[in-house]
Amino acid sequence: MTDAAAAKAQAAHAGLEAPRTIVVIGGGQAAGWVVKTLRKEGFDGRLVMIADEVHLPYERPPLSKAVLAGEADIDTVRLVKPDDFEALNVEAWQPDCATSIDREQRIVRTQSGREVQYDRLVIATGGAARKLPESLVKTSHVAYLRTLDEAVALGERLRASKRVLVVGGGWIGLEVAATARKLGVEATVVEGAPRLCARSLPPMVSGFLLDLHRANGVDVRLNATLVSLEDHPNDATRMRATFADGSTLDADFAVAGIGLTPHTALAQAAGVKVEDGIVVDHFGATDDPRIFACGDVANHPSAWLKRRVRLESWANAQNQAIAAAKALLGIFEPYADIPWFWSDQYDVNLQILGDIPGDAQLAVRGDLPGKRATLFYLEDSAIRGVIAINTPRELKLSRKWMNQGRTIDLATLTDATTALA
Secondary structure, three states: OHHHHHHHHHHHHHOOOOOOEEEEEOOOHHHHHHHHHHHHOOOOOEEEEEOOOOOOOEOOHHHHOOOOOOOOOHHHHEOOOHHHHHHOOOEEEOOOOEEEEEOOOOEEEEOOOOEEEOOEEEEOOOEEEOOOOOOOEEOOOEEEOOOHHHHHHHHHHHHOOOEEEEEOOOHHHHHHHHHHHHOOOEEEEEOOOOOOOOOOOOHHHHHHHHHHHHHOOOEEEOOOOEEEEEEEOOEEEEEEEEEOOOOEEEEOEEEEOOOEEEOOHHHHHOOOOEOOOEEOOOOOEOOOOOEEEOHHHEEEEEOOOOEEEOOOOHHHHHHHHHHHHHHHOOOOOOOOOOOEEEEEEOOEEEEEEEOOOOOOOOEEEEEOOOOEEEEEEEEOOEEEEEEEEOOHHHHHHHHHHHHHOOEOOHHHHHOOOOOOO
16 A cells, blocks of 8 residues: 555656645644644745634643643643744734635635635644534523633633533543533533444443443433523523423533534635545545645545544644645655544543444453453454553553554453563
């Protein structure tokens, strides 16, 4: 795959002149890593970054944890310190928003009326928090969490509240609930599915998370169908949720964590191929050889998963952006990382590596109820997926074996009395 894909990419870019102006649309983690990598790799041309937030690039994982809890702010989550960013010599058009891409003239136009001609363009627009249906929401007491400013405002609101309703039992929802409990706020999580994180976890681990949250005082309601969110009839400063079974729940406000909608409209309007994200190759190139995409918005062919995928993770935003930035300069190193994701909730660090089908038979090493276990999914004695619960070293070793394609004896894996190494 690697040599053939690299040769194909090099051929596609062979007729293009070396870029003198590179434009990056987006100002998040992926965009930050693109501009950092371009300068590190020696690009000394014009570099323009168009971002709708006022903040310089920052990392999102702390938003639902440390920022929400009031333990971190922009200075602790930013990707590059202001002085270091200034040294990168990037024209940061902020806050502004790209409104169109003219592929024929290679011009990006913005909301403020500015325009810039590019030799290469990177779309790193990420996505927006998916909104609840308008027919459901009849109150202003509903918040979403995607940006730093939203996290700061949400944290202040949490600390002034007694009870929060979390709509959605996925990763964001569970991290918000865990932070709420840490702040002494009562939390109820409502999830329409029969288990938590059903799209990304096997039932055994969904059950572990359910027990974890209930043990920490969260009221978790599964198979819960919301009918309406409206102002409390006796107190307009609060809200009431009504469910399909007729039951109601009162809270100070609700936080909805029901997924992400990728910002693909700009690419789609320009005629760039979009299919659950902007379609790119192993190097981040779209079907237009001058336009690249990376991060949450990009749909790429995963060598490990053997299928196309759009990943919403910290590691993907960073490493795919690095590969794309290098490819912009003619250095074709395929992005072929094993998908990796992590979450912190209470005293649990949970990491997922690789591919774990929902019906996977897992080999368990350690004590799962005891919050220290590693779960392995094997195919033909080779590790295809790992879930590590407070066992980061075992995950690190597993990653090494997975990259090597090493076969492992099942009895050795599950024998917790012997060091995995």
